[in-house]
Amino acid sequence: MTANPAAPLPGNPRTAPGALLTGAEIIWEALAAEGVDVVFGYPGGAIMPAYDAMLKYPGIRHVLVRHEQGAAHMADGYARASGRVGVAIATSGPGATNLVTGIATAMMDSVPVVFITGQVSSTLLGTDGFQETDVTGVTLPITKHNYLVTDVADIASTIREAFFLASSGRPGPVLVDICKDAQQATAPWHPPHGTPRLPGYRPEPHAPDEMLERAARMIDQAERPVILAGYGIIKAGAGELLRAFVEKTGVPVASTLLGLGGFAASHPMSLGMMGMHGEAWVNNAIQEADLLIALGMRFDDRVTGRLATYAPRARKIHVEVDRSEINKLVKVDIALIDDVARVLSAITPRVQAKTREPWLARIAGMKGDSAVRDIQGLPDEGRLYAAHVLHDLWRITEGKALVVTDVGQHQMWEAQYYKHDYARKLITSGGLGTMGFALPAAIGARFAQPGDDVWVVAGDGGFQMTACELSTAAQEGIKVNIAIINNGYLGMVRQWQQFFYGGRYSSTPMRSPDFVKLAEAHGLTGLRVTQRSEVEATVRLAQATPGTVVIDFRVEQEDSVYPMVPSGADLAEMIRRPPPPSPLVETAEDP
Amino acid sequence: MSPHVSASSRTRTLIAHVEDKPGVLARIASLFRRRGYNIQSLTVGRTAEPGVSRMTLMIDADDDTARRIEANLYKLVNVLDVVDLADHAAVNRELALIKVKADVDTRPRVLQIADVFHARVVDMDRETLTIESTGTHDQIDGLVDVLGAFEVLDLVRSGVIAMTRGRESSRPQPNTHVPSPTSEEQQSWPESSTTATPISA
């Protein structure tokens, strides 16, 4: 992401270095120099100079959102789908505070996004001026770093720093709050390039050779090792390196939710997802392991269950670029503080080739138990299960769609039944669990991957949180396919109420608008599915229809996600799908 | 009690050099508040180098927490370097001003105590004495404790400042100091905390 001022994007002016520009123009020059070709935003008083200057930069497309939270998620979705830095822009005060949920979402999942907000004039700072909010204060704990710019002379270098910080080391959101008078003042444009001078910032730690060697010996000695693959694999682009390591060492791979796709689900060494709604055999394998090799993951409480009994027999090797994650929750035996791609390429030649048949056979044996509860043989009684919808969607899209999920039961079913073989083809809010994320994130992802078949998988509840962005999709002529898994409930909360709160459904039944008509009101296509037999034709129709399509899947209302490790329970203490004759299913290995 | 204070916790002193930029103190305070780390005292001041401030933090933490506090401090872009004085011989000093009720009768005794602690009287009127004392944190604690026998009317302590002993600078040299995932931070515990027990297949 080094700035290359010599090559302006088509449409943008060719500004000579040293030219006198307004701060507002410098913002766009600086963004263009970073290679930015799309930003997501919403105008207002304190950012109006920038919006006015934007008209001179047609090489940068601006997507007008309907709520600034949408802009934040779009920039986030763009970044996750592309690996590049996403950009969102908003005005001061309410515009900036509306970004907050999106900033926190990007922070928790380490997504590189640069947020640009207008601020009241520097002369008004601290006076409680109209639409003044201390945005750098508000976002201090939810950004990797943030800046308040009061002087036009600092705009260009600050934006360069923001991009560098957002995308290097452990990525994350960076916010640049720019006073209105700084946007209006003029300064000579000097394109900043190269690595900014940040004396306190050291994004690239290196694990010493002797530690790699020690880790290699520990791997050689292990009899029951398991790899825990996190989002770090995808961020580092280390999928191929991981495959080479796995194929040499015979160590099976469990994935976190965000790690899905980093290692192909169809690979014989892939176990599947771990954690609260992970496959039973994956959690059991972790609990029985004698070595965990954690790669770019951070032992979130949703993947460890009760810490005191987590993987009690296992030594642990933690490969992680962020040193502060080491020993935060799980004490490890070896920490390799380094880029996971570099560690994998250095360690693979040092480890012994093995097949580990007894261990793999033992894990395979654990699967048998789950197969009892399989979807196979389930009579199609005219009911529609979410599991079926996701499984069919996977089959029809040949596992190649870019799927953006919201938060709730449907998110877990997607993770279980849509088998991801490719990196960056599952986008979901893992760390913050932000309902309303999916639709805007998918719109952003669409800009990053215009050739992809983009699917939103959202619940009836979460979809309504940001449904206003349907209007954005319509105005921008964006095609995404939206599968609403409509169970008439805030399903995940209902499930907890069923399991842990005596079945008292407090404020979880939800009445929704007619989603078909809602789509039509936006000039979009709405479809409805109530039977499994209709799934395939409807999915194909959606794919073939130009423009955004909303499908209202009326699924079984009180189905639950299984297995489930209750919050704070031992990872092996799973609530399992009741076995047949219960018509409900646990896995969807349905042909 | 903070979740980070355990039986093996002890008081330790960290020195951090930071860029003298707006909001740096807020970032550090926010970090400690958010992660639930305990700060006993914090002092900030300029250094000989323009644009660089120095903070001395007295914290309660066990070794592991201290290492993570250090790592989290390093994550702040404006923090230049951090030294945990638990790993160094160091001089610690704190300054206190203590105003004690001391009339004609009690004054000689208060003055005697001040003398024993090598403290100075910096102000006095008919009913009070104000004592200035410089010493380690514990020495000041001792003086305050003894003066507690009289009525302490006002007390201010500067918080600890500290410096490594001998020729060693408290400011690690660039390049050699990189918070080094190259040495002890890349941890290895040869004795695993968990024992590897076989599973019968």
Ligand SMILES: Cc1ncc(C[n+]2csc(CCOP(=O)(O)OP(=O)(O)O)c2C)c(N)n1
């Ligand atoms: C913004 C936000 N508010 C509340 C929650 C808590 N929450 C988690 S899942 C869930 C229910 C989601 O319902 P729905 O979108 O219908 O999806 P379902 O679980 O039914 O598939 C809720 C309320 C959240 N994650 N995010």
Ligand SMILES: [Mg+2]
């Ligand atoms: Mg629902």
